[in-house]
Amino acid sequence: MANLFVAYVLWFFGGAWGLHHFYLGRDRHAFIWWSTWAGCFGLGWVRDLWRLPEYVYAANKDPAVSLQALDEKAKRYPTPPFNVVRFAGEVTVGFLFGILIRICIPDDFVELVIGRILSIIVPPLAVTIGVHLVGNVSPEKVSFKWALYGAYTSVPLLLFDSGNNLVYSSILSAIAVNWKGKNWNRDYLEKRGLCKRIFVLTFCGLIYLSLWSSAIYFNATITTKEGDEVPLREAINNFFTSPAWADTKESFRNLYKYYQEHGWENLYNKIVDSLDPLxxxxxxxxxxxxxxxxxxxxxxxxxxxxxxxxxxxxxxxxxxxxxxxxxxxxxxxxxxxxxxxxxxxxxxxxxxxxxxxxxxxxxxxxx
Incomplete structure (x- = not known):
């Protein structure tokens, strides 16, 4: 049984990472909060302040009772009614995922024909994934097919500006799933093993972090004291051929040799000395x-x-x-x-x- 007090504690201390949603079994919700900086830059986290009692109640309800209530709601509304907050979330997350994939493609590669084609084809697919992710937050589900149709409707616009027009791609994808591809999800109450849940979230998180790492690597720059801007990827490559890196490797070798000769007990003191605290x-x-x-x-x-x-x-x-x-x-x-x-x-x-x-x-x- 989920406890409301525990949920609020997790919301306060770990809400930015979606810990309260994971605790309540809302894994998609948890991943969205974690990947969009506390639910679209903190807005979702604030909104959860008054939504948590509802989420805890839903987590504690008997599955048979919940399904009966869902069936009654489905009779009144054959398809889930339009929700402004969910629509805005679909657009925002879809756009964020699309931009992330786009900036992972280096600009010098985009100048090539194959790079240009990829910069047009791949970002709408990322938009689709983002829209589909938000649209499938329980108790609703949306069609991946309709999200895909809507996202790729904007491809002609991407031929002119692949960055700004991803906004249209995410809007059209969200419109498509709300118009045709939306339904009630009867399977959202199914219990899944904790290990499986952690594995899936970890796997998705690693992919997301690797994409951001690539985006930073290919797009970030470092400004020297003379005012020169150096691409981060060049600075990293230069660092690994610099005397500083050679000294660092030599320090690690020396520490390893010291460990072999003197053991773990004396290694700590050696590391402290190496850091030159005084x-x-x-x-x-x-x-x-x-x-x-x-x-x-x-x-x-x-x-x-x-x-x-x-x-x-x-x-x-x-x-x-x-x-x-x-x-x-x-x-x-x-x-x-x-x-x-x-x-x-x-x-x-x-x-x-x-x-x-x-x-x-x-x-x-x-x-």
Whole structure:
């Protein structure tokens, strides 16, 4: 038996992912909420605030009673009456799915003949799936065939503008299923196994996430500090051939070797050290020193670099970038020296305290 309080808790904390609908056995509803950012950008989530009691009541009703009530409703309305909210949902989700598929196709591929054909044929199919998904939310069902007919009616318009005219494709598809392809769904009360439900939702979710990943990969750009826009796919490819990636791979290899030699117990401390939480490694690097440098070597390097990068020494530089670099390096050197000084003072105090404790313990033992 579904509990109204539990449903509201899931609605409040997990409503954006459709957890309350999954709890009530409304899997299509749950997937729509998850894939459209809380039900068409939060609107559906807000609407559920007053619809949840009805959903809980429907989930708890005896199947025989529910089917009898559905049959009585079907006698009054041979086909489900037009619902503005459901129609708007069909149009919105259909358009979203269509646009998603369209932006998954790279623009440079669309310039080819085969790419142009795919950009016209495939998005209306995605529109059909979106409209069909919303139209089949219980207790109604719609015909995939009529949703398909309506979506592909707009293909001539897609020849001119495959992006904006997907709106017409989703509207025509929603009109088609509400005009001809809609009926009552008597099978919506059938119980399905939990494992099967989770598997189906996970599978659909992975497909949806892979499509968004492709869309971002092919369309997103990164802006450099010089203002140049670089396509994300080029930036990713460049990263995997960069020194930073080589250093990252080497770090993973070193951690794996360390694990083989010292086991899991000491690996955590090694990872923490690798992350440089105190900024000690960076400080040594900024001062051009190795990690075992003495206090005298640190002071010597600090004095040398401070003289070299002091802003007053670069005041006459014509290039403003060089002035900015000198200022930045000077600050880094100051911070590095302060970091190392602070760390060494703390360690010296800790060492002194440890020796004092050991000495007191030794004196106590002699007594």
């Amino acid at each position: 900024g000690e490694t960076k400080a040594y690097k900024d001062l051009g020193l190795h990690e075992n440098a003495t206090e005298e070597e640190i002071k010597k390097s600090y004095k040398k670099l401070v003289k070299q990068w002091h802003p007053d020494k670069h005041m006459k530089e014509a290039d403003p970038d060089k002035k900015a670099e000198a200022q930045k390096r000077f600050i880094e050197i100051q911070e590095a020296y302060e970091t190392l000084s602070s760390i060494k003072k703390k360690r010296a105090r800790r060492s002194k305290k440890s020796r004092s404790t050991s000495q007191d313990h030794g004196d106590h033992t002699e007594l």
